[in-house]
Amino acid sequence: MYLGGRSTSKGSMSTVAKQPFELLGADGGPLRGEVRTAGGGSDRPAVIICHGFKGFKDWGFFPYLADRLARAGMTVISFNFSGSGVGPDGESFTEPERFGHATLSNDQSDLQLVVTALKEGTLSDGLAKHCAYGLFGHSRGGGTAILHAAGTDSVKAMVTWAATAKPLRWDDATVARWLSEGRMDVVDQRTGDVLPLYTDFLNDLSARGHELDIAQAARRVRAKWLIVHGAEDEAIPYGDAMELHVAAQPTVAELTMVPGAGHTFGARHPWAGYTPELNAAFEATVGWFSGNLL
Secondary structure (H helix, E strand, O other): OOOOOOOOOOOOOOOOEEEEEEEEOOOOOEEEEEEEEOOOOOOOOEEEEEOOOOOOOOOOOHHHHHHHHHHOOOEEEEEOOOOOOOOOOOOOOOOHHHHHOOOHHHHHHHHHHHHHHHHHOOOOOOOOOOOOEEEEEEOHHHHHHHHHHOOOOOEEEEEEEOOOOOOOOOOHHHHHHHHHHOEEEEEOOOOOOEEEEEOHHHHHHHHHOOOOOHHHHHOOOOOEEEEEEEOOOOOOOHHHHHHHHHHOOOOOEEEEEEOOOOOOOOOOOOOOOOOHHHHHHHHHHHHHHHHHOO
């Protein structure tokens, strides 16, 4: 586990200010997000947070991690991907059709829209232009971060939690049925909502599979990269983390295993507090960005 860098308690009592923004997403609908700061100048290093499949910017640990990073001296950008399915209230899956047509390519386009606005200084009032930034991604959001970082030198530091090394995680029988029926129903265990997932995702992989190969992209990452993964991850096995670490350049990547941790490191939604595993992941993450961005 990374223990270097500056103290993560820096500015721990500072008030975090949030400013919402809205962009036009890759699917033509709204892309909603917010910028967090906790004092200091508008040119503080920026970190962009990418949520995963069935996740959203206000799920569980994300707001608390964003606050911790802001208090540590960073400008933090959180947003919902256009295919998240979450509507204006930031909590409910009121946009199921947008969820159904989500693709990895659209995720990449959404992230690039946020990056472009960050570089142009147009995400929020008084925010300076940022030419370099950090990325955080969880689960599929980790894969999104890896694909983006592989294509630019602007990412200076990256942390991925429980990142997938394989964009297609369904077995052949499920994929065949998905293609035959034209959709697959996905149940959100928290709400009981049944969300459609159309074949756009599969068609995108078929058309752009080489460009969306996360393990291959890992070889091209040049940012300082911390790979964090729970030893007991029930959704994405620890083997994915090892695969990414082996693929990455040895001078840029470090692998941290969190013993006993599952896919969300014990976090729940609604938020139910820290677990030892989650706190370990938080400390490693804030320390990594503090040591490589500040």
